[in-house]
Amino acid sequence: MIIDIIPVANDLFEVTxxxxxxxxxxxxxxDEYANKLVADKFTKNQLVRFSFEFLLEREPxxxxxxxxxxxxxxxxxxxxxxxxxxxxxSSTS
Numbered sequence: 001m002i003i004d005i006i007p008v009a010n011d012l013f014e015v016t017x018x019x020x021x022x023x024x025x026x027x028x029x030x031d032e033y034a035n036k037l038v039a040d041k042f043t044k045n046q047l048v049r050f051s052f053e054f055l056l057e058r059e060p061x062x063x064x065x066x067x068x069x070x071x072x073x074x075x076x077x078x079x080x081x082x083x084x085x086x087x088x089x090s091s092t093s
Contacts, residue, residue: 001017001018003049004016005048005049007044010031011028011030012026012027012028013026013027013028013029013044013045013048015027015048017052017061017064019060019061021061021062023061023062024066025064025066025067027051027067028069028070029069030069037084042091047070047084048070051070051073051080051084054077054080054083055073055077
């Protein structure tokens with residue numbers, strides 16, 4: 001599976017997931033939320049990629065919302081923030 005991420009604006013990304021069925025998603029990620037999750041350890045692009053990898057481990061790409069704000073992931077998967085924080089912690093070890 002291939003994930004392509006195109007920054008459209010500072011807070012907006014177009015994500016294309018190439019799988020059996022291709023899907024295109026519009027994702028919003030504010031600087032404030034990115035800083036809360038990863039501080040300066042990862043770029044927003046890297047955080048969006050990790051978020052899609054996280055989602056794709058749990059559901060098919062065709063089940064992922066077509067348009068959403070990254071902070072909405074915790075509404076469906078409460079463990080999302082702790083997974084991101086574990087990623088950050090492991091990268092600084």
